[in-house]
Amino acid sequence: MVDKPSILVTLVHIEGPLKGEIQELREDEISIGRHPSCHVLFPKDFRIISRNHAHILREGNRFKLLDQSSNGTFVNGERIKETYLGSGDVLVFAEGGPKVSFLTTIEEGSPPAEPAAKAGREFPPAVEETIREIPPAPQPPPPRPSAVPPPAPGKAQVPLVIQYGVTLRSFKELPVSLGSNPTCDFGLEHPGILDRHATLFFDQGQYWVKDLTGQGLVSINGQTVGVQAPLHPDSLLSLSPSGPTFRFLGGGRLAEYEDPSPE
Numbered sequence: 001m002v003d004k005p006s007i008l009v010t011l012v013h014i015e016g017p018l019k020g021e022i023q024e025l026r027e028d029e030i031s032i033g034r035h036p037s038c039h040v041l042f043p044k045d046f047r048i049i050s051r052n053h054a055h056i057l058r059e060g061n062r063f064k065l066l067d068q069s070s071n072g073t074f075v076n077g078e079r080i081k082e083t084y085l086g087s088g089d090v091l092v093f094a095e096g097g098p099k100v101s102f103l104t105t106i107e108e109g110s111p112p113a114e115p116a117a118k119a120g121r122e123f124p125p126a127v128e129e130t131i132r133e134i135p136p137a138p139q140p141p142p143p144r145p146s147a148v149p150p151p152a153p154g155k156a157q158v159p160l161v162i163q164y165g166v167t168l169r170s171f172k173e174l175p176v177s178l179g180s181n182p183t184c185d186f187g188l189e190h191p192g193i194l195d196r197h198a199t200l201f202f203d204q205g206q207y208w209v210k211d212l213t214g215q216g217l218v219s220i221n222g223q224t225v226g227v228q229a230p231l232h233p234d235s236l237l238s239l240s241p242s243g244p245t246f247r248f249l250g251g252g253r254l255a256e257y258e259d260p261s262p263e
Contacts, residue, residue: 005061006107010249012163014090016098017043022249030056032093033069040100048094056085056102063104071095087251088161088170101168103161105251153201153210160200160207160252162186164244175201178239179212192217192240200254207231207252217241 033053050069067073071094179197210228211218233250
């Protein structure tokens, strides 16, 4: 019998009483509600959420969301009773209630996941959701990035999710170009961003960033990347000295980061 891979579920709380929290779960069943036994536990007086509001069940290499509430559960704006989730989906528990980004990562050292047909709804490769800013998370002391360049970026079928301001974009293939030019895959309106600023790509089993500015503007954890450098979990990627800055959550997930230190 082939061992099933270890899949890490990451829930990024975008809106609601848990806003700013990032939960990482490995359970095959994740409960959501106000009951004290729930993995995702909302305050007991937050009555828009049912005591046992919803469950996320692992079925093979897929995750199914089951709604058990009176006020409903929504996935990418659509109310559901049950549906299979995809990494990058946005969940809302009750209309106008808490909003959560659902992300999955196959952990290093796990056997590869067998492809599984996605039942129910099918979504386009890029999903855009209007969301509010994800608050910053505490900065750990990550390792200094390596500036040793790998081979030139090539196409790779791996996921990439970027949250910037009110936009959440999901890509299924890398490389992805960043810049102010409208032809870039991910456009950025920021005074520190050049026409064609950077490229995100995948090589040697990890995600990389390549500085296209020729001015050494891109840095990781305060260290310029030179030509290009790998991204490690919890790294802070700054596209210029004036920003924007992203926290790399691992598994191809970038969330906008703002320094919480008081000025």
